[in-house]
Amino acid sequence: MVSSVEWGLLFLASLCFAVGGTFMKLSEGVTRPLPTLAFLVLFLLGALLQAFAMRRADLGVAYIAVLGLEAALTLVFSVTLFREGLSPARVLAVALILAGVVLLRRT
Structure with a gap:
């Protein structure tokens, strides 16, 4: 069972990965130093937070939760920051x- 603390860490890890992905796009293929540094730091921080949460959480639950939350947050960022399309299928x-x-x- 995953505790509230682990869920909080998993959410923060997802947020780090999603914001890191935003900076990855802004890095323009790692050609811009500051966005490149930002996404690398955020990805490292996200991995550390996920690793701390996975000390007690099941691998399958923790890993899939981070991927799912990251995907949802990234879609929100892509629509709000980059004006990417949001079709009914994406919703x-x-x-x-x-x-x-x-x-x-719940499991």
Whole structure:
């Protein structure tokens, strides 16, 4: 069972990965030093937070939860920051991902 503390760490890890992905896009293929440094630091921080959470959490639950939350957050960032499209199919896909994370939380 994953405790509230581990879920908090997993959420923070997901947030680090999603924000890191935003900086990855801004790095323009690692050609801009500051966004490149930002995404590398955020990815490292996300990995550390996930590793701390996985001390007690099941690998399958923790890893899938981080991937699912990261995907949902990244979609929000892509739409709000980069004006990327948000089709009904994308909304449904994110809803299914989040439903899966909620189901994992209950197990």
